[in-house]
Each structure stands twice: as C-alpha cells, then as structure tokens.
Amino acid sequence: MEQTRKMQRTIIGYIPAESPMYALHPVARLILFLATGLLPLFIEAPEYNVLFIIIIFFMLKYSHVNLSRLKIFLPMMITVGIIINLTYFFFPINTEEGLIIFSIGRFNAHFHSFMWAMSIYIRIIALLLASIFYFSTNRERDILVGFRTLGFPFIVSYFFGLILRSAGIFLEDYAIIREAEQARGLDVRNLSFGGKVKHFSMYLVPLFTLSIRKCEDISIGLFSKGTELSGKVDGKKRPDYLKHKMKLQRTDKWIIATIIAASLAVVYFDLVVDSFSLENAWLYRTLRHTWFNL
Amino acid sequence: MEKSKIIEVKDLVFCYPDGTKAIEDISIDFYDGEFIAFIGTNGCGKTTFSKCLNGILKATSGTIKVNGIDVVHTKDCTELVKNIGYVFQNPDHQLFNNNIYDEIAYAPRNLRIPEDEVKQRVTEAAAIAGVTPEVFEEHPFFQVKGIRQRIAIASILSLRPKVIIVDEPTTGQDYKQSIEVMEFLKMLNEKHGHTIIIITHEMDIVAEYAKRVVVMTGGRVLSEGSVQEVFAQTELLEKANIKPPQVTRLAQRLESVGFDNNIISPEKMFEQWRQLAKQPVGK
Ligand SMILES: Nc1ncnc2c1ncn2[C@@H]1O[C@H](COP(=O)(O)OP(=O)(O)OP(=O)(O)O)[C@@H](O)[C@H]1O
Ligand SMILES: [Mg+2]
Numbered sequence: 001m002e003q004t005r006k007m008q009r010t011i012i013g014y015i016p017a018e019s020p021m022y023a024l025h026p027v028a029r030l031i032l033f034l035a036t037g038l039l040p041l042f043i044e045a046p047e048y049n050v051l052f053i054i055i056i057f058f059m060l061k062y063s064h065v066n067l068s069r070l071k072i073f074l075p076m077m078i079t080v081g082i083i084i085n086l087t088y089f090f091f092p093i094n095t096e097e098g099l100i101i102f103s104i105g106r107f108n109a110h111f112h113s114f115m116w117a118m119s120i121y122i123r124i125i126a127l128l129l130a131s132i133f134y135f136s137t138n139r140e141r142d143i144l145v146g147f148r149t150l151g152f153p154f155i156v157s158y159f160f161g162l163i164l165r166s167a168g169i170f171l172e173d174y175a176i177i178r179e180a181e182q183a184r185g186l187d188v189r190n191l192s193f194g195g196k197v198k199h200f201s202m203y204l205v206p207l208f209t210l211s212i213r214k215c216e217d218i219s220i221g222l223f224s225k226g227t228e229l230s231g232k233v234d235g236k237k238r239p240d241y242l243k244h245k246m247k248l249q250r251t252d253k254w255i256i257a258t259i260i261a262a263s264l265a266v267v268y269f270d271l272v273v274d275s276f277s278l279e280n281a282w283l284y285r286t287l288r289h290t291w292f293n294l
Numbered sequence: 295m296e297k298s299k300i301i302e303v304k305d306l307v308f309c310y311p312d313g314t315k316a317i318e319d320i321s322i323d324f325y326d327g328e329f330i331a332f333i334g335t336n337g338c339g340k341t342t343f344s345k346c347l348n349g350i351l352k353a354t355s356g357t358i359k360v361n362g363i364d365v366v367h368t369k370d371c372t373e374l375v376k377n378i379g380y381v382f383q384n385p386d387h388q389l390f391n392n393n394i395y396d397e398i399a400y401a402p403r404n405l406r407i408p409e410d411e412v413k414q415r416v417t418e419a420a421a422i423a424g425v426t427p428e429v430f431e432e433h434p435f436f437q438v439k440g441i442r443q444r445i446a447i448a449s450i451l452s453l454r455p456k457v458i459i460v461d462e463p464t465t466g467q468d469y470k471q472s473i474e475v476m477e478f479l480k481m482l483n484e485k486h487g488h489t490i491i492i493i494t495h496e497m498d499i500v501a502e503y504a505k506r507v508v509v510m511t512g513g514r515v516l517s518e519g520s521v522q523e524v525f526a527q528t529e530l531l532e533k534a535n536i537k538p539p540q541v542t543r544l545a546q547r548l549e550s551v552g553f554d555n556n557i558i559s560p561e562k563m564f565e566q567w568r569q570l571a572k573q574p575v576g577k
Binding site (some may be wrong): 005007008009014112173176177179180181182183184186187203205206209210213260 | 311312313345348349350371372375376379380382384386387388389390391392400403404405406449450453
C-alpha cells in the first residue's frame, strides 16, 4: 500500500522512519534509557534533575517524537505530584529544625519535607519522561535486541518480550473498544472527571477477559512449538537472527563510553564528594535563605 | 420506483497515522434498503472504508454524507449513530456491561432516551436478535460466540439505525451459525427496512444474500454492481484475486454449450440445464 509520510510504529506511538534515533544500535538506546532514567534516582538536588529533564526533552525533539502526545500523561503527572506533596504534608520528615512554611489547623508544612517531596517528584518525572522517550522511540524488537546484546539471560528477555507483546495487544484492544463505544453514541468529551474514571473501569471487563483468552492461546502456541525456557538448544547457544543483523557502529560505541563515563562520574560525586545531596543543593539553600533568612 | 440515496461518498481518502494510505480514492453511493457486500483480499481496505462511513475514523479528505449528515465534519456523534451502526468483527471488543440487558440498553441510554422507551427498545432489539429475556441477567462475556455476536448486533439495533454495517459476520462460525446470522440480517433488511452492509470473504454467502457487491483492491473500488453483473466479470475478479462461487465458475466453463456466465445459484443452473436439455441435440 502507498505510503504518504513513512512512519514507524513504536510501543507507544509513531516516529518518522528516518528519525535519527534509528541510526543508533538498540544497545546504545537501552543504555541511554537506563542512564537518563536511573541516574536521577541517585541525585537528590532538584536542579541537576531538572537538567536531566531538559536533556530528555531535547532528545524527544531531536528524535521527532510528537510532543503533543505528552499531554495524555499530564493527568498522571499531576496526580502523582499531589499525592507525594500530601503525603509529606501529613507525614513530614526531619521536623526537628522547625522551619514551617505555612500551617493548616494542627498540620504544618515543614520546609525540609517540602523540599524532599519536590526532590522525589522531580526524580519520578525524570524516570517517567525517560521511559516515555524510550518507549516512543523503540519497537519491540529493538528493545529485545538491546536486552539480548547486553547479555541478559534468555529467560529475562523472553519474558520481557512476552510482556511487551501483551502490552501491545492490550493497547490495540483498548483502541478498538473505544471505537466500539463511540459507535454506540458515547461522547467521552461530555463526561465529568468522575464519569471518566468510572467509565475507564468498564473497559477493564473486556480488556481482561480478552487478555485471559489470549494468554491461553499464547501458552498453547508456545507449548506446541516445543518451547523450553533456556538460552541453550542442544547445549549450543540459541541463535538470534536480529542480533546478528545489527552491529555496533563507532557512534554507538562513543555514546556508550560517554554514558558509562558520565555515570561513573555521577556515582563518584554522589558517594565520595556528596555533591548531589538535597541539603547542599543550590535551590535548597536559596529557598531556605529567602524564606527563613538562614 | 426511485430509491433515495442514504450514503454518498465522494473522493474519499484515508491515511492511518503511520502513513499507510488505506483508502486511495473512493466515490460511491448507496441507496435506502439495499443489501450490500464488500469483498476483496485481506488488507484491501474494507474495514477502514466502513469505519470511515460511520465516522469512527475521520476521513483524511473527501466527503461522506449519511442521510444528509456530513460524517467527516459533524461534531454531534449521537445524531450519526442514530443513522448508521457498525458491528465489529470481534464481539468481545464491544461488550462491556455486566449483564445482557444493560449491554443492549447502553447505546440508547447514551442518547439520553427515557428509561421506559429504553426498555421497549431493548425488548424489541433482543427479540429481533433472538436473545431471550431469560438470559437478560447473565454476563454477556460467558455466552457462546454466536450468542455474543447476536448481543453485539442487538446492542446496535437498539439504536434503530437506518444502516447497519457488519464486519465479517460469518468468519469463524460453522455453517449453521453462519446461516442463522445471515438469515437474521436478511430479515432486518426485508422486514424492518434496514440498509445492510456486510464485509465478507465467503462468496457463497455473497451470492445467496447480497443484492449489490462492491469489489475492492488496494484502497479503491475495482468494480460494483448487482451480484450477477460482478460475478460475470471473470478477468476483473481474477485481478482482485477473487473466485466466484463454484456454481458460477461451472456455468462459465459451460458457456459454450449455452449457459449464462452470471448464474449464482444451483437452482438457476438446474433450471437452465432443464431448458437446454429440451432443445434438440446439435443446435
Ligand atoms: N491501525 C492501523 N494502522 C496502520 N495501518 C493499518 C491499520 N489498520 C489497518 N491498516 C492497514 O490498512 C490497510 C487496509 O486495512 P483494512 O483492515 O481496512 O483491510 P481489510 O480489507 O478489512 O482486510 P481484512 O480482510 O484482513 O479484514 C492494510 O494495509 C492494513 O495493513
Ligand atoms: Mg477487515
């Protein structure tokens, strides 16, 4: 069939087939994901993590991911923010310093708690954005090749593959169910927020029933192909078609080396120099100074 | 008698978000009360076309009018679903209520129809679809496939749409169930005056039930017309990788001895054979 603008379907969207992301080897992409997603978890200082978020945004833009799709994650990001802030408001930590921003009744908003909530929140957002980036720029097979090349055991990548596959099927079913609903005159735009939540729960019945029916099909399929959960076949290593087709290029190696070096640097500065702790953070000290003159 | 147009399609083009141009350029009209079959190989765009017709997919360019409503630009999807209903291929995608009654009542309730009329519509739709009130309380998911399909159709029927599109109603069903579904659609068409569009790969079903056939390849309409007309176009069908029913092919092979090339039923074949047999040999 004729193509207008060639797009490549990824796990959660489409990016143009000629996106620069596709020039990289899956392993480079996986390591990039692990670095951008996991490194912020080691860093408490919010300003550095904001830097990470900015970098991820640049990568999204550079890979031509449609940024307007991020909108659908907005409700989730806001909810997470509210929950974390409320938790630290009602169950504050490190209160001995007694710095209080404001009070409601007998509950006090402690400065340290507030900053800690912010630090956690930004780290979660960085991880979330890194995941969105990874899953918007990778196809199922890229992810699997990445896993296999990094030397994960066969079973791990195998299970991960099945999970990805079912996630794909799940999303596809979800889209069709929504279409079916539209065909029966439901206008989701007219629903209140509560209505939308209640409504979402209705989808769960067909989604899970379909999943269960398909799970059974898949397991029978695996059984009938004589699947054994082992990386070896007759004592030899299981061959992997895609892994052989994709080779690491010079750029990939440079990227991987840079990321590893940067990660080591982060770990060094975190553990040895303690540059990334919340108390030493520029933002923390500035706010403490402006609000409490300390 | 001049029939009124119910669907008007003009210069329809549809592209999926990944850039696949699934509908190239289609212009066609359908009339009130027709029984139409869309045929063509896998991936030729039948499902995409019918989803465009009822506005589930928004056409990339071109116009579609259903009963005067501009499908491509209308914001009011409730008005649209009153006119055109679409039954998905897999009933499991369209059943999400806890019991069969609510399932059939779901669409009319979306249209804010008063509850006593909803009740009347559910009873009527269920009766037409052959779903008995005894099972109303049961969960739609745990019925056998044939029943699930009927519930899916009934849940669209309760909207009383003028046009009903059914995607592959007989796929994966045995002969008896296929016939039941098709007889049911035929009754909707003849007794209740619904315009029916089916999508199918089974040419025997087409020959037996459809009045008009639309042959599609590569996102275009290759040919359309009455069943006899279309099945007589041997070369064209070959291009679309479609084989007419066996009886038609047999008659076509016997064209030289006087059979018509557009026979679509064994009864017609037999009748012609009787006539030919009466004629003196050698003539
Ligand atoms: N969601 C989608 N995204 C991208 N391309 C799609 C999508 N759905 C269908 N297509 C493509 O559009 C074309 C037409 O598909 P469609 O499902 O309309 O065909 P069909 O005639 O219904 O086929 P079948 O007989 O297999 O049901 C195919 O090339 C198909 O691969
Ligand atoms: Mg189809």
